[in-house]
Amino acid sequence: MKPALESLRACLDGAIPAVIATCAPDGTPNVAYASQVHYVDTEHVALSYQFFSKTRENVLAHPYAQVQVVEPGSFRHYRLRVQYLRTETGGPLFQYMKAQLAGIATQSGMGKVFVLRGADIYRVLDIEAVDPRLPPAPPPPDALLRLRRTLDHLGACDELAQLADRALAALTPGFGIRHALLMMLDETGSSLYTLASQGYGHSGIGAEVALGKGIIGMAAHERILVRINHRTGDYAYHAVLRTAATNEPRIPLPVLAEPHSQIAVPLMHADRLLGVLYAESEHDAFFSHADEDALAIYGRHLAALVAQLAALPDDAEPLPATATPAPTGALLAVRYFPDDHSVFIDNDYLIKGVAGSILWTLLNEHAQSGRRDFCNRELRRDRRLPLPDGGDNLETRLILLQRRLAERCPAIALEKTGRGRFRLVLDHPLALHAMS
Amino acid sequence: MSIRLSAEQAAFLQGPLSINVGAVGRDGWPCVCRAQGALVARDRRALTVLLAAGRGREVLDALDAGSGIAAVFSHPATHATLQLKASCATRVAPNSAHHACHARYAAAFGSELGALGYGDELVRGLAALMAAGDLAALRFAPEIVFDQTPGPAAGHVLAVA
Numbered sequence: 001m002k003p004a005l006e007s008l009r010a011c012l013d014g015a016i017p018a019v020i021a022t023c024a025p026d027g028t029p030n031v032a033y034a035s036q037v038h039y040v041d042t043e044h045v046a047l048s049y050q051f052f053s054k055t056r057e058n059v060l061a062h063p064y065a066q067v068q069v070v071e072p073g074s075f076r077h078y079r080l081r082v083q084y085l086r087t088e089t090g091g092p093l094f095q096y097m098k099a100q101l102a103g104i105a106t107q108s109g110m111g112k113v114f115v116l117r118g119a120d121i122y123r124v125l126d127i128e129a130v131d132p133r134l135p136p137a138p139p140p141p142d143a144l145l146r147l148r149r150t151l152d153h154l155g156a157c158d159e160l161a162q163l164a165d166r167a168l169a170a171l172t173p174g175f176g177i178r179h180a181l182l183m184m185l186d187e188t189g190s191s192l193y194t195l196a197s198q199g200y201g202h203s204g205i206g207a208e209v210a211l212g213k214g215i216i217g218m219a220a221h222e223r224i225l226v227r228i229n230h231r232t233g234d235y236a237y238h239a240v241l242r243t244a245a246t247n248e249p250r251i252p253l254p255v256l257a258e259p260h261s262q263i264a265v266p267l268m269h270a271d272r273l274l275g276v277l278y279a280e281s282e283h284d285a286f287f288s289h290a291d292e293d294a295l296a297i298y299g300r301h302l303a304a305l306v307a308q309l310a311a312l313p314d315d316a317e318p319l320p321a322t323a324t325p326a327p328t329g330a331l332l333a334v335r336y337f338p339d340d341h342s343v344f345i346d347n348d349y350l351i352k353g354v355a356g357s358i359l360w361t362l363l364n365e366h367a368q369s370g371r372r373d374f375c376n377r378e379l380r381r382d383r384r385l386p387l388p389d390g391g392d393n394l395e396t397r398l399i400l401l402q403r404r405l406a407e408r409c410p411a412i413a414l415e416k417t418g419r420g421r422f423r424l425v426l427d428h429p430l431a432l433h434a435m436s
Numbered sequence: 437m438s439i440r441l442s443a444e445q446a447a448f449l450q451g452p453l454s455i456n457v458g459a460v461g462r463d464g465w466p467c468v469c470r471a472q473g474a475l476v477a478r479d480r481r482a483l484t485v486l487l488a489a490g491r492g493r494e495v496l497d498a499l500d501a502g503s504g505i506a507a508v509f510s511h512p513a514t515h516a517t518l519q520l521k522a523s524c525a526t527r528v529a530p531n532s533a534h535h536a537c538h539a540r541y542a543a544a545f546g547s548e549l550g551a552l553g554y555g556d557e558l559v560r561g562l563a564a565l566m567a568a569g570d571l572a573a574l575r576f577a578p579e580i581v582f583d584q585t586p587g588p589a590a591g592h593v594l595a596v597a
Contacts (some may be wrong), residue, residue, distance in 0.1 A: 016554075019508065021458035021468035029466050029506040031458035031519065032584065054591055068456065068468050072554075075561030077470060077491070130491050134564055137557060 003127050005042055008078055009289040010137065011069035012039050013229055014100070018069045020047065022058035030054045037069060038097050039289075040121065045080070048101050049087060049118035056120075059084040065122070068130075072285075073137030077130035082122035092222040094119045099215055099226050143290035147298060150174025159419075160309050161399045164196035167277070167302050171198075175291060177279045179256060183209065183216060184275035184396050187354055187388045192220055192276055195396055195403075197254055204254030205403045206351055216278050219264035223273055225299070227263045227292050229285045251349075261286035265299035269307040277302060310395055314376045314420025324372065327426045332411060335433045336360045341386065345409045354393065355401040357385050359412075362424050363432055376420035398422065438481045438522075438577030439595045445518065445581065446476040449483060449509050450537075452544035457485055457574065458506040459498035459525075467494040471507065472566055473541030475534065482577040483520075484528065486538050488565075489572040496572060499525045505576050508584060512552055517584040518594070525576035534573050542566035 011018075018034045032055045036048040045067070049056060059065055063084035070077050088094050098116040153170035157163035164182050171177035179199040183192040186208075194207040212221040219226045259280035267275040277299050281287075287295070335344040342352035343359055351359065361384050365371055376394055379385060387394060402414040402422075413425040441449070455471035469492035471485045485507055489496060499505060505525040510517040542563065550559050579597040584590050 016558075017454075017510075019456045019468055021466035021506075023460045023464060023466040027460055027464075028504050028521065029458040029460045030521075031456050031468055031506045031508040032590075033508070033510060033517065033586065035586070051588060051590060062464070064465055066458075066465065066467050068470070073557045073561075075558050075565055077565075079468070081465065131565060134561055137561075 003078065003129050005039065005045070005080075005124050005127065008069060008071070008127070009039050010073075010140075011071045011078060012037050012045070013072065013285065013289075015072035015229075015285060016070040016075075018067055020055055021066045021068075022055050023062050023064070024054070024058050025061045030058055034067065036097060036101055037067060038093070038100065038119070040093065044085075044121055044123055045082065046088075046093060046097060046119040046121050048097055048116055049120045050101075050115060051117075059120070067122075071137050074134055075131075076134045076136065079128040079130060080124050081126040081128075082124055085121045085123055087118040087120050089118045092224040095218055095222045096224055096226055099218060100228055140288040140290055143288065143294035146175050146291070147294040150298060151301070157305065157309070159416075160306065160395050161402075163302075163305055163309060164396075164399065168196055168198040171279060175279075175295070177281070179259075179281065180277065180279040181216075181253075181255070182275065182277055183220075184393070185220065185273055187386065187393055192216060193353075193400060194251075194253065195275070195400055200254035202252075202254050203403070203407060204251060205407060206355070206400055207251040207253045209253065215262050215264045216276050219266050219278075220273060220276050223266050223268060225263070225265050225292060225296050227261075227287050229261050229287060256280050256282065258282075260284045263287045263292065263295060265295050267299050267303035267306065269300075269303040272307075274303050274306050312419065320373070327429050329411075329428045331431050332409075332428045333431050333433060334360075334363060335435055337435045345412075348408065350408055351401060351404050354386055355397045355404070358394075358397060359401055359405075360432075360434075361385060362414075363412075363430060366424055366426070367430070367432055372424045373417065374422055374424065375418075395420075438579060439581065439597045441476060441480040441483075441578065441581070441595075443480070445594075446480050446483075448511070448516070448518065449474050449476055449520075451511065452541065452548040453509045453511050454545075455485060455510075456508050457487060457492070457495055458508075459495045459503040461494065461498040461503070462501050467498055469495040470565075472571075473534075473538045474507075474509070475537045482575055484534065484573050484575045486530070486534055486541070487572055487574070489570040491565075492572060496527065496574075499574065500527070505574070507576075510584075512548060515586055517586070517590075519582040519584045520576075520578040520580070521582075522576040522579050525574045528573045528575050530571045530573045534571065538566070538571055 018037045020034045022030045034047050038046040040046050065082050067080040097119050101116050150170045153173050154166050168180045171180050182196040184195050191208045191210045194204050197203050209216045211217050215226050261281040263279050265277040333346050340352050341356035343350045343356040405412050411427040415423045417423050457471045458468040460466050471487045473486040476483045504523045506521045508519045546559050546562050581595040583592045583594050
């Protein structure tokens with residue numbers, strides 16, 4: 001029986017290079033290594049086009065070729081009869097292959113010479129199993145079972161903060177994933193911010209990634225799952241951070257300096273992007289194709305839960321005011337820069353953007369009226385806050401602010417007092433300075 | 437006309453390399469097969485590549501029908517790669533030197549992959565694949581040699597008849 005193309009996905013991870021045989025117009029054969037043979041769908045593969053090579057010259061003239069791929073772990077060979085159809089130079093497939101190629105290139109020490117110029121799409125016409133008598137590779141761990149175990153650990157969540165933490169924690173017993181981030185799309189749709197992290201020396205809560213930057217930004221921009229199974233310099237965030245502007249306040253992403261495997265899963269609810277789930281490992285080939293499938297489903301599930309929790313109605317009013325003693329101790333200087341809504345506490349950067357604006361509004365409200373109890377509903381209506389209509393992101397922004405305060409300035413805290421209700425708790429008196 | 441391989445090229449081609457041989461069938465379909473060792477003639481004007489006849493049936497049939505041959509030799513650790521082409525190749529009966537070459541190659545290539553971190557399962561699979569008893573030997577006199585090390589210089593002609 002002819003093997004199905006999807007059963008060969010393990011052969012297409014670049015662990016053992018594939019070769020492609022083509023034919024020149026004069027009938028001369030040519031054999032070349034293919035850096036990357038990418039599974040597109042049940043009938044198509046894509047090969048990376050990096051240079052104008054003899055292979056390319058041949059397939060443009062005579063579109064029939066044979067590709068030999070090898071199953072890692074068994075050394076079983078397969079030959080694919082393929083027909084060249086077209087070249088794509090942009091879009092999700094191209095971007096995915098570009099990211100994967102960067103991984104392959106770095107692994108092989110040839111990062112500088114591996115630049116993707118196009119994704120050559122081939123139709124697979126026939127597949128031959130060359131070594132049917134060789135024993136197959138040991139099967140990878142059952143990804144469906146891993147997914148089920150992950151969902152069991154995720155359990156029922158009735159608020160977003162709990163979901164954010166459990167979504168990452170459940171990956172460890174489920175998939176053995178020890179390093180992960182949950183990033184949410186911001187109001188502008190141009191960057192993502194870290195809402196939760198697991199397995200790093202510092203939490204990186206609030207750290208941002210621009211859409212299109214690195215594997216996380218690309219997964220968000222193209223709305224595709226991206227998996228890189230080799231160490232890569234190009235898509236490591238330390239490289240991205242080095243090239244970024246250094247004069248603006250920034251929370252560093254807490255990622256591994258040299259991840260050997262990375263996966264970025266867009267959190268899509270219907271056709272809406274809510275964020276990205278990112279996981280990485282110090283080991284090569286950590287994520288199998290089946291893990292990719294399972295994590296894609298997990299991403300959909302998480303996105304549905306986020307949307308469901310965000311849509312729950314808030315309590316209508318804040319709690320009634322209660323008498324509290326005035327805070328004592330050293331005066332904390334809070335500086336606010338309206339241009340980017342950044343807030344500094346005693347000259348240390350705390351937060352910016354919507355979360356910074358919320359904090360500044362709450363602190364001013366408290367300074368003027370003594371109020372400590374607030375509710376989401378009033379914030380959604382507050383014209384001083386740069387929230388989009390409906391304030392969809394308010395709850396995640398409050399979680400971000402709450403966590404950032406807990407890490408960097410415990411003297412100011414936001415305590416939850418109900419669904420969509422919270423209390424501002426101050427341990428020190430504050431001096432508020434709005435900067436021009 | 438054939439070319440004379442340099443001593444360095446001859447040494448390289450007989451190393452623990454990944455070797456693949458291609459041809460074009462009567463129907464115009466290109467085909468490829470992994471080879472299992474190479475032996476360069478003493479005068480360095482010809483070489484013999486070894487492959488399992490069963491695995492390489494398509495390539496052997498194409499060559500029997502008069503196809504040209506393309507053989508790619510690549511060092512897995514460095515990616516240094518040469519491609520040799522000739523307008524024809526002749527099947528020769530494998531002799532004891534070929535069998536000895538094959539045995540040496542199988543052991544050396546297995547060690548090479550093992551040293552690169554490929555797992556025991558893969559090396560065992562390679563050994564099983566190499567154990568095929570149906571060795572075929574293809575002799576050809578290269579007419580052109582290309583440097584095919586990945587990069588912008590890939591395809592550079594190193595020698596031509």
